[in-house]
Amino acid sequence: MSQIVICKACQKANRVDLEKAQTATPNCGHCKVNLPIHDSVQEVTDQTLALLIAKSDLPVVVDFWAPWCGPCRMFAPTFKETAKKMGDQFVFAKLNTEDHPMGGTTHGVRAIPTLIIFKNGQELTRESGAMPGPRFEQFLKRSVANT
Numbered sequence: 001m002s003q004i005v006i007c008k009a010c011q012k013a014n015r016v017d018l019e020k021a022q023t024a025t026p027n028c029g030h031c032k033v034n035l036p037i038h039d040s041v042q043e044v045t046d047q048t049l050a051l052l053i054a055k056s057d058l059p060v061v062v063d064f065w066a067p068w069c070g071p072c073r074m075f076a077p078t079f080k081e082t083a084k085k086m087g088d089q090f091v092f093a094k095l096n097t098e099d100h101p102m103g104g105t106t107h108g109v110r111a112i113p114t115l116i117i118f119k120n121g122q123e124l125t126r127e128s129g130a131m132p133g134p135r136f137e138q139f140l141k142r143s144v145a146n147t
């Protein structure tokens with residue numbers, strides 16, 4: 001099982017073997033910095049989001065959020081907890097729409113938080129609004145059950 005991890009230093013995509021990552025911290029193949037795979041959630045920009053969606057074998061769930069949005073901040077710990085639980089089935093990413101407005105515009109995000117699940121470069125489904133942990137897990141499981 002491998003996961004695509006975008007290097008925060010050089011913005012290049014790396015394929016990381018999840019089993020090997022259990023014992024040794026992976027390094028970026030391009031610039032050699034550590035890839036913090038155990039942070040569970042990857043922070044993406046407009047460009048690295050496109051790269052992640054295009055390259056990932058696992059479905060990618062993206063939280064489109066903004067720092068000024070109360071429900072977004074409330075939902076952040078739920079997103080992180082769920083990422084720790086289900087990180088072997090999905091890639092969890094966050095896009096700050098204030099810093100990277102193009103990312104939200106590209107995907108027609110009108111309300112935040114909006115959660116979009118991508119598979120093989122295509123959108124599978126989306127839902128807007130913060131949700132409790134169990135409902136978020138249901139949303140994730142349902143999205144892949146339909147494919």
Ligand SMILES: [Zn+2]
Nearest residue numbers: 007010028031
């Ligand atoms: Zn790098």
